[in-house]
Amino acid sequence: MYYTTPVSIKGAVYKHSGEIHVKVIIAYMSLSSNTKKIAEAIYQEIQEEKEIKELHEIDDFEGYDLAFVGFPMHGFGVPEEAQRFLEKHCKGKKIALFVTHGAPEHSGDLQPWLAKCKEAAVKANVIDMFNCQGELAQFVSDELLKSENPLFRAYGEAGPSTKGQPDAARVERAHIFAREIMA
Numbered sequence: 218m219y220y221t222t223p224v225s226i227k228g229a230v231y232k233h234s235g236e237i238h239v240k241v242i243i244a245y246m247s248l249s250s251n252t253k254k255i256a257e258a259i260y261q262e263i264q265e266e267k268e269i270k271e272l273h274e275i276d277d278f279e280g281y282d283l284a285f286v287g288f289p290m291h292g293f294g295v296p297e298e299a300q301r302f303l304e305k306h307c308k309g310k311k312i313a314l315f316v317t318h319g320a321p322e323h324s325g326d327l328q329p330w331l332a333k334c335k336e337a338a339v340k341a342n343v344i345d346m347f348n349c350q351g352e353l354a355q356f357v358s359d360e361l362l363k364s365e366n367p368l369f370r371a372y373g374e375a376g377p378s379t380k381g382q383p384d385a386a387r388v389e390r391a392h393i394f395a396r397e398i399m400a
């Protein structure tokens with residue numbers, strides 16, 4: 218699990234401006250709703266002025282004190298759409314990342330992939346990062362099972378074990394993640 222010490226956003230804003238008003242956006246992409254489920258859990262925890270939008274709906278990303286930016290892991294790293302979004306909109310911004318992936322959290326493969334996700338946001342001020350397993354869509358398992366690469370086939374065979382993710386415990390972790398950042 219990639220989960221660093223959270224930084225209190227309200228504390229940071231208070232110290233900076235002497236006000237407690239905070240405006241937050243939850244910006245995400247999600248093909249099969251796993252990352253959307255986590256985005257919604259985060260959204261529910263925010264007590265401040267807030268918006269939730271898919272990445273493709275966002276043109277203007279100004280005026281927020283904090284953005285939670287989420288996407289699924291694709292190809293051992295960041296999907297192109299999310300990469301473009303991070304480059305175009307997140308430079309110098311305070312962001313908290315959230316990522317879902319088919320691999321289980323304890324997988325040894327995961328850490329370098331998560332490191333790539335964080336690197337993709339290197340120009341932003343990343344205050345924390347959440348990650349959890351999401352269900353592997355059937356079409357992804359089917360494609361992986363056809364691969365000549367035994368490693369990819371093994372990922373495909375693990376598809377059924379991801380069913381129902383992110384489960385209630387993982388969604389609850391997302392609630393805690395958001396609460397701790399906003400505390």
Ligand SMILES: Cc1cc2nc3c(=O)[nH]c(=O)nc-3n(C[C@H](O)[C@H](O)[C@H](O)COP(=O)(O)O)c2cc1C
Pocket residue numbers: 246247248249250251252253288289290291292293294317318319320350351352353354357
């Ligand atoms: C094109 C594609 C590539 C993927 N590559 C990876 C990967 O490299 N590692 C991984 O753990 N999961 C991978 N997955 C699985 C997704 O990251 C996982 O199912 C995620 O929870 C999907 O989230 P979503 O429903 O929000 O799109 C991939 C899925 C797709 C569709």
